Amino acid sequence: MPLPRLALALCLAPTLALAQPLDPEPRIAVMSAFPPEWTTLLAAMERPEEHVVNGIRFVTGTLAGRSVVLFLTGVSMVNAAMTTQLVIDRFDIEGVVFSGIAGGVDPSLAIGDVVVAAEWSQYLESVFARETPDGFALPPWMEPSGLPNFGMIHPQPVGVTREGSEGVEQKVWFPADPDWLRVAEDVAAGTILEDCPPEGACLSHVPRIVVGGRGVSGQAFVDNAEFREWTHATFEARVLDMESAAVAHVAYANGVPFIAFRSLSDLAGGGEGANEMATFMGLAAGNSAAVVTAFLAALPE
Template sequence: MANRLLGVISALPEELAHLSDLSGEQSLIGGLPFWRGRIADRDAVFVESGAGKVNAAIATTLLLDRFDCRALMLCGVAGGLDPALGVGDVVVGIGNTQHDYGVLKEDSFLTIQPGSRPSLGEDPTPGYPLAGPLAARLREALTGLVLEPLPETVGAGRRTPAIHFGTILTGDIFVNSERTRQRLHAEFKAQAVEMEGGAVAQVAHRWGADIPVVNVRCLSDLAGAESHLDFRAFLAVAARYASQVAHRLAPVI
């Protein structure tokens, strides 16, 4: 747990802003900036990966290989899929699944585990579930944490965001379609969708089954065409909520 060097991945600078002061030693590798620092009194390496699965996979590989990180955390924003959730809610992933890898048929798309070969008898079931003992530690670490109400300037009402545990989907697509939101929620029973977590989980799984990956996401929009909130306008607020949860979880990963 805390004796492992933690790698912290965010796609955007706004998502990193509340995680560390990023004043430590910086390295530029493969065009990506890495910083040494601390989060919740734990040594960590932070990286701004850029958006998308390839960027996330590159960042993860470098954290594991160059910096010898043996625990990983993503922190940032995501689109909401579950209509029971609201803007500002934070989802901690108990599973990360890539929704855009699979077999495209004439009238459907079959999602399978990235890299799997079903024709050779390999299990094609998609997803990287969180280990039960780790999930229990995360839940315990968040006991009693209450997030502050949303600022009125957000335009989503004076609601107090909640913290949820659920499945987070990943794909190289920014979802802005109500039809797609409904399909993804119905097919995967997932709570959120973003563009990095599933790739990080895939690389970590290849590196070793004992490398935990914790994905913390604040819902910055509802991933549907009718969302009245501007992603850029709410990004900084959503990133701050996600970081509050991340600081509570970092010591137990």
């Protein structure tokens, strides 16, 4: 028996409500993974207005003269992908910008440096291969990706569909927006980074901004020198984190410009002593936020 019209409307009401935009103004989504990474950005917001969806706090306002929506993705690839899609669905998003800390895997880089990678890959989009007397072997029906394995871990591309595509596209790399990268290059030339946190030890070097190259992301906090060396050699990666490639993936699927600014809080296991993140997290987060703020100010209208 068909539902009466009123009952049907009541059943559909929650779905219809979810589809309503929270704010009509075109904005740039500016995101970080967890609170220490966004403190500076949130404090600099003008005319902040809060919206809450699924328990996630979205703050609209103006930052460096640009209309933005600022929010936390949560740590991890799944959280980052989920919240990026949510902001695209519920706001009029002109592009997405990530600001945060990361582990450095390029031995030429140091703590405090800010990396703005040109493309991102997901190193744990992989097959955990079977061990045989001749080494780790992929299933016989699976094609190798051409990327070197790390023991049982064999990297693979990920299938992506988006509007206008024919079938599933197999991708290893998700690009940052080339126009935005050019703006970042201009910003890098005129932005000075901090080398001393408000409290604690100062760096023994002057941090720098590096635009270009590659970054990788995955569902693991990496503090292992051997794995660090593998990610650098295999992906030619400069930086490693737990969110950026997921955000780049979602932005690509939606046809939205993307860029990530990641400042090195540690060396992903490459340091001489214990992991450095707790010591330099505040310094790195502040450096990333400074470059993001300068980037927003430099964007053409």
